[in-house]
Amino acid sequence: MADITASMVKELREKTGAGMMDAKKALTETGGDMTEAVDWLRKKGLAKAEKKAGRAAAEGLVAIATEGTKGAVIEINSETDFVSRNEQFQSFVTQAASVALSSGAQDAETLAEKPFGNGKSVKDSLTDLIATIGENMTLRRAARLEVSEGVIASYMHSALAPGLGKIGVLVALESAAAPEKLQELGKQIAMHVAAASPEFLDPASVDTSSLEREKNVLREQALASGKPENIVDKMLEGRIRKYYEEVCLIEQIFVIDNETKIGKLVEEKGKEFGAPIKLTGFVRFKLGEGVEKEETDFAAEVAAAVNG
Numbered sequence: 001m002a003d004i005t006a007s008m009v010k011e012l013r014e015k016t017g018a019g020m021m022d023a024k025k026a027l028t029e030t031g032g033d034m035t036e037a038v039d040w041l042r043k044k045g046l047a048k049a050e051k052k053a054g055r056a057a058a059e060g061l062v063a064i065a066t067e068g069t070k071g072a073v074i075e076i077n078s079e080t081d082f083v084s085r086n087e088q089f090q091s092f093v094t095q096a097a098s099v100a101l102s103s104g105a106q107d108a109e110t111l112a113e114k115p116f117g118n119g120k121s122v123k124d125s126l127t128d129l130i131a132t133i134g135e136n137m138t139l140r141r142a143a144r145l146e147v148s149e150g151v152i153a154s155y156m157h158s159a160l161a162p163g164l165g166k167i168g169v170l171v172a173l174e175s176a177a178a179p180e181k182l183q184e185l186g187k188q189i190a191m192h193v194a195a196a197s198p199e200f201l202d203p204a205s206v207d208t209s210s211l212e213r214e215k216n217v218l219r220e221q222a223l224a225s226g227k228p229e230n231i232v233d234k235m236l237e238g239r240i241r242k243y244y245e246e247v248c249l250i251e252q253i254f255v256i257d258n259e260t261k262i263g264k265l266v267e268e269k270g271k272e273f274g275a276p277i278k279l280t281g282f283v284r285f286k287l288g289e290g291v292e293k294e295e296t297d298f299a300a301e302v303a304a305a306v307n308g
Contacts, residue, residue: 002032016041058288060084060137062168063097064154068179071152071170072100074111074142075285076126079135089137090161092129096122097163100142111142143170143283150174150277153186157194165287169193172281173266177273185269185277188256189249193284198249201281202263206248214243249282 004027012023012034018041026044030036060077061084076093083089096111099122105111112123120128122139130137145152150173157167169190173182200206218239222232245251250263260268262279270277 002027004028004032008032008034012037012041060140060287061090061093061160061164062156062166062285062287063093064156064163064168064170065094065097065101066152066154066170067101069148069150069152070101070144070146071154071172072097072105072142072144073154073168073170073283073285074100074108075140075168075287077138077140077288079137083133083135083137084160086133088129089133090164092125093164094161096126096139100144104144105142106144108139108142112139141285143285145170145172145281145283147172147174147280149176151179151182151186153183153190155187155190155194167194167284167286169285170283172279173277174280175270175273175275175277177270177275177277181269181273182277185266188254189262189265189279190282192252192255192262193249193282195255196249196252197284197286198252198282199247200249201279202248202250203244206244211240211243215240218243250279 004024008027009020009023012018012027013020015034016023016038018026022041022044023037026037026040027034030040058077059079059081060075062073062075064073065071074093074097076089076096078084078089095116099105099114099116100111103111103114105114112126113121116122116125118125126137126139153171153173154163155169155171156163156165157169159165171186171190171193173186173189175182199210215236218236219232222235222239227235245253250261250266252262254260254262254265266277266279
């Protein structure tokens with residue numbers, strides 16, 4: 001059997017637009033013959049659907065599914081906003097979120113392999129949808145939260161349909177308090193998360209490299225002002241506290257009353273509800289966040305087509 005090298009997989013992907021694992025499997029099945037591998041992918045329908053993978057997919061939908069003490073949020077991208085209003089696409093995204101909730105999948109890679117409920121996996125069902133609609137789509141990310149007791153509350157901003165929209169948030173509240181009260185509080189905190197976009201839950205969960213990078217920047221700024229070392233250290237402490245207030249959810253000021261820290265709010269509500277409440281986690285997915293959209297000059301494209 002021919003050795004399948006990384007360069008061979010790369011070449012086949014460039015020829016067909018197929019995914020890495022599909023390209024590797026095609027080469028393995030055909031003994032490393034590039035031409036036969038291309039045909040193998042075409043026969044499987046993978047090359048046709050995956051050829052669209054080169055096109056930027058930064059639109060689409062975020063979907064949320066919750067049930068009591070568990071919740072899931074996913075993002076599936078498409079090339080155009082038009083597709084996000086397609087009923088078939090909306091139905092698929094909704095079902096995929098339900099699969100994430102029920103299957104326990106913690107990420108997109110795991111979710112992609114889960115049964116979709118039609119005899120195929122989520123990944124294969126998405127490939128079928130790509131072929132049907134004729135536009136590239138990607139299961140970009142997925143996350144799941146669960147508590148042993150309490151609720152997973154949610155909020156969807158710019159909702160196009162129940163549980164579908166542009167910014168989806170999950171908030172985990174662990175408590176023995178009445179679920180309906182926790183849901184109300186959780187939704188308010190989720191709305192805050194959608195607006196304030198915290199990066200971390202609390203100071204203890206701040207990424208070490210992020211913190212060190214921030215400290216270095218702040219120290220250099222303080223030293224540049226000509227202050228002595230002992231003053232710089234005190235300035236640094238104050239600025240790090242300010243940094244925590246900007247990036248940590250429990251240190252942020254609640255956007256609804258603009259005066260209470262989220263941590264304090266949770267503590268006060270625990271007393272009001274008659275049981276301690278612990279905010280154990282949150283997830284915020286904003287559609288297309290971090291995806292580089294391909295900028296195109298439509299007039300130039302038309303001119304090129306006419307001249308071409």
